[in-house]
Amino acid sequence: AQLEGEVFGPVLHVLRYRRADLGALIESINATGYALTFGAHSRIDETIDFVTARIAAGNLYVNRNMIGAVVGVQPFGGRGLSGTGPKAGGPMMLYRLRRAAQAPALRATAASSATEALASLQQWADTTGRTTLSVRCAELSSDTPVGRTLELPGPTGESNRLRFIARGRALCVAVDEDDLLRQLATVLATGNRAALSAPCAQDLLAQLPDPVRRQTILATAATDCDVALCVPAQAPALRRALAARDGPRVRVVTATDVSGAYSLDALLVEQTLTVNTAAAGGNASLMTLEPV
Numbered sequence: 001a002q003l004e005g006e007v008f009g010p011v012l013h014v015l016r017y018r019r020a021d022l023g024a025l026i027e028s029i030n031a032t033g034y035a036l037t038f039g040a041h042s043r044i045d046e047t048i049d050f051v052t053a054r055i056a057a058g059n060l061y062v063n064r065n066m067i068g069a070v071v072g073v074q075p076f077g078g079r080g081l082s083g084t085g086p087k088a089g090g091p092m093m094l095y096r097l098r099r100a101a102q103a104p105a106l107r108a109t110a111a112s113s114a115t116e117a118l119a120s121l122q123q124w125a126d127t128t129g130r131t132t133l134s135v136r137c138a139e140l141s142s143d144t145p146v147g148r149t150l151e152l153p154g155p156t157g158e159s160n161r162l163r164f165i166a167r168g169r170a171l172c173v174a175v176d177e178d179d180l181l182r183q184l185a186t187v188l189a190t191g192n193r194a195a196l197s198a199p200c201a202q203d204l205l206a207q208l209p210d211p212v213r214r215q216t217i218l219a220t221a222a223t224d225c226d227v228a229l230c231v232p233a234q235a236p237a238l239r240r241a242l243a244a245r246d247g248p249r250v251r252v253v254t255a256t257d258v259s260g261a262y263s264l265d266a267l268l269v270e271q272t273l274t275v276n277t278a279a280a281g282g283n284a285s286l287m288t289l290e291p292v
Contacts, residue, residue, distance in 0.1 A: 006034050006081070022050065030056040033248065036078035039066040043279070052273060058083060059272045063279035064158070073154045074272050075162060080248045087270045090162060091150065096265065115141070118188040120211040125181075128207075133181050136261070140189035144264055157278035164268045166191035168226035171219055171250075173234055174198040182260045183229040188215060190267040192227070195219035227267055228252045 003013065017025050029038075038057035042048050052060050058078040059069065069076040075090025077083045086096035122137035124130075145164040152160040170192040174180035180198045187194040196205060197219035205216060217223075224247070230238050232254045242250040253266040 001028075003032075022047075023054070026051060026054045030054075033081040034078075035080040036082035037061065037066050039064075041279075048275075056080065057271075058087070058269070060274065062273070062275040064274065064276040069272075070154075073152055073160050074274050075152075075270065076272070077270070079269050079271075087162075087272065090270065090272075091152070092162070092270060117211045117215050118185065120209045121185055121188060124207075124209050124212070130181070133178075133185065136182060137185050137189075140185055140264070144189045145268060146189070146191045152272075154274075157276065159273075159275040159277050161273045163271050163273060165271045167267055167269055169193045169195055169224065170267060171195045171197060171223065171225035171228040173219075173228065173230040173238060175231065175234075176200065177204055179231060179260060180204060182255075183262065184212070184216065186229065186262040186264065186267065188212065190264055192267055193217070195223045195225060197223075225250060229262055229267075230254060 015025075035056045035058060037059045038051075038055045039061045040048060040051050041063055042051075048062055052062065056079055059066075059074060059076060069089070071089035072091070075087035075093070077087035086093045118137055118141055122134050122141070125134035125137060146166065148164065150162040152162055154160040167190075170183075170187040170190075172180055172183040172187065172194050174183060174196075175198065177198070177200045180196060180201065181204075184194050184196070192215075194216045195218070196216060198204075201218055205213065205218060208216065219225075225242075226248075228238055228242060228250055230252060235252050235254050239252050242252065251266060253262055255261060256263055
């Protein structure tokens with residue numbers, strides 16, 4: 001809290017904290033809104049996994065310095081107040097700037113955090129006779145980049161991965177139930193939380209299954225969001241309204257085709273994780289020490 005704005009060094013700012021308070025410390029760092037780079041030094045895998053799964057920065061460095069990002073190895077770019085859009089120097093950059101371009105293949109590394117809610121929405125769609133929505137949920141489940149990574153080239157003794165993180169809260173602005181449900185399915189497929197804004201939103205929310213409701217709220221005029229979805233006709237007014245707010249720029253995403261589909265990429269941010277795998281000095285057992 002002593003740093004009231006973004007400061008570029010040289011500054012050494014030292015804070016001590018109890019291990020049990022590490023989660024609260026990460027929340028405080030994320031709450032500053034600045035999220036360019038983050039570094040961690042530890043020989044305890046549990047600590048590294050805990051921190052890198054929660055920190056909001058665009059580039060994460062483990063057991064190495066935090067400067068000198070190499071083009072094609074550590075795609076560079078922040079989040080929140082420290083940047084937006086595609087990362088510079090990465091394999092996804094030109095793809096992000098083109099229309100209807102094929103993205104590089106991604107390797108599945110973990111189950112999607114959106115699986116339960118999206119599957120629940122699909123089951124609800126089947127039960128209520130919403131066949132088109134059910135088919136779209138199935139497509140989104142197989143297409144989502146969440147839980148996948150792109151392995152990047154780099155020097156021996158270093159791991160570089162590009163992974164895809166939910167933006168946070170997605171504002172869904174629609175004129176009818178069908179549009180709102182398509183937006184909701186897209187939000188759940190990307191692991192985001194939905195804020196519903198439509199004449200039918202309150203009635204619809206009451207009908208949805210519990211796993212979906214847990215990731216969904218009703219939007220108000222004061223609802224903060226990290227990304228917004230709407231039909232093309234609503235986009236100009238929504239962009240003006242969001243631009244007038246304080247805080248980071250909020251991207252407005254519109255349907256990409258006549259079917260009402262929305263881009264999954266636009267609801268995610270890229271995060272680069274660089275790990276010095278040789279940090280244990282050649283003794284691999286030091287990387288598996290239990291915390292004390």
